[in-house]
Amino acid sequence: MHVLFVPSWYPADPTDFSGSFFIEQAQALVHAGHTVGVISVKGIPIYSPSQIRGKSAGIRHSVEVGINTYRLDKVLPFPKVPGGNERVILHAWRTLLTRYIRENGKPDVLHAHAMFPGGVVAHALSDEFGIPFIVTEHRPSSMDRLKEKWNGVHGRRAAMAASSLVAVARGFVPELNTAYGIDRDKWEYVPGLLSPQFQNIPTRTIPDGPFTFGHVSHLDPGKRVDRLIEAFAEQFRHVDNVRLRIAGDSVHKSGLVALAAQQGVADKVDFVGAIARENIVAEFSSAHVFVLPSVAEAFGTVLWEAMACGLPLVSTATWAGRNAIVETNGVLAGIDNIEELGQAMVYIKENFHSYDPAAIRAICVDHCGREAFISQYEAIYAKAITS
Template sequence: MHVLFVPSWYPADATDFSGSFFIEQAQALAMAGHDVGVISVKGVPVYSPAQLRGRTPGIRLSVESEIRTYRMDKVLPFPKVPGGNERVLLHAWRVLLTRYISENGRPDVLHAHAMFPAGVVTHALSDEFKIPFVVTEHRPSSMDRLNQKWNGVNGRRAALAASALVAVARGFAAELNDAYNIGQDKWQYVPGLLSPQFQDIPTRQIPDGPFIFGHVSHLDPGKRVDMLIEAFAEQFHNVDGVRLRIAGDSIHKAELETLAGSRGVGDKVDFVGAVQRKDIVAEFSSAHVFVLASVAEAFGTVLWEAMACGLPVVSTATWAGKNAVGEANGLLSAIDNREELGQALVTIRENFNSYVPEDIRAICVDHCGREAFTSQYEMLYTNAVQASRR
């Protein structure tokens, strides 16, 4: 199968981790024997020309981990004209697709990542080049754009025309079906891909020493690390041998450190800062339990990465939490409920020995490991190609 990714955003180069999971998904399909390419257009607002400084104009071709990648930057000159910038992006993506086909042959299927703008643009390219397409939605915020007239009309048209519509959480799929309201429940759940760093690792050895609750994120307010610290403080400030380990860095780190001190657990909370990707498996493995107290999560990549190491997890009942957590691998608590989160921390510590690391890892790999991911998308692609030939 020849698959061409059309992502709404994509890493600018090897040092950029924004959207790096798109590269990992392309690599997984390539490892399964498929021919995979990427065409990526970065839209630059007309009022932010500095973003283009030092960047090569025109089409940039590179081969990254055997994935042929065509990039182009495009100034978006119509900030207040509905559909104006989308037409500019369509022209740029059309140029890339034409060049791609001339050098690599015609893809069997186009795979758009996120409806706005890639899904809408890919619908137009599909019509013009007669190539079927599927859309995977990663961003809950996309539903808000359906309330805008131009986006609502064109997003729903693209949804109707797509061979398949994929959401990265079961609850997300249900809400997308309600939001699009196209007369059929076309959005379906297909898990994201477990990062390849976690694919073939052994189940971690349970660490010696104090009992550690671990957390990894960018420390954004939506992750509710503040509530995690407060819940930990309420339950464990007078308990020996229990620690909270927080990995990640942001402008909010200093205020979180201050909060831990003010709650009397400054000496029990370890802020380890940003962790390089090459060290992330070791970071997860250093904890006994992983905790994610977010207000909203779609797929919740970090939950699956922790489970790949064999850790039980505590998560708030986001789409991701409900997707990932069951009796065999952890506990759920209500969103924004400090007391319930604290009780979950106490309960999972008390029952820690009842969780089997090997079973937790198996749940993860069976759900979103490389083979599970590729087999489900292979089916979607095959169905799309067969339907286009009828």
């Protein structure tokens, strides 16, 4: 099959990790024998002169890990005109698709990632070029966009016209069906792809040394790392040989370091900074348990990456947490409930040896490993092409 990705955002170049999972998904399909391309438009607000000065001119074509990729930066000149900027970027995407087809042939299916703007754009391109399309939604915020008049109309039209609608979290599905007002259960759950770095690794050896709770994120407020530090301090401030290891970096790091000192656990909390992607498996494997106390998560990629290494989990009861955790691989805690989070950490430490690392890894690979991901999307693409 020939699949063309229409992502709502995409890495600006091979060194940009924003949306890097799109590249991994495309590469997995290429490895399975399919042809995959990408057309990506980056919208630049008219009120952002620094971005305008840094924008690239014209269409940029590259072949990245076997994927023909076409990028175009476009200034968005109509911030107060409903649908104005959307029409501008649609024209840019139309330009990219025209060139893509001229140089690579007509794709069998368009795969939009996120409804706004990718799904709406794919709908328009589908009508114009006669190519079926599907939409995978990654962002819960898309439901808020439906409240806007222009986006609401065009988003719902795109949803009705799409061959398939995919959500990356099981709990996301009923919310999307309700938000889009779709009578039948058109939205369906298909898990994201486990990063290739975790696909064929051995189950990690349980580390020696102090019992370590690990956390990996960008440390933004939504990850609730402050709640994690407070829960850890409440339960383990006076317990020997227990540590909290926090990987990631952001402007919020200094405040979290100060919080650990204020809570009296500065000597028990390790802030290790940003971790290079090639070292991420080793980072997960250095902990005994992985903890994700977020206020909201859709798929929760890091939960599955930790499971791929064989780590049991503690997570708040987000869509991702409820989707990933069963009795044999971890414990759930209430969102923003410091007491429950701390109790879950205590429980999993006391019962750590009842969790089988190999069994935890198997749950992960069976659910979102390469074979599972490819087989589900092959069926979705085939449905689009034959319907």
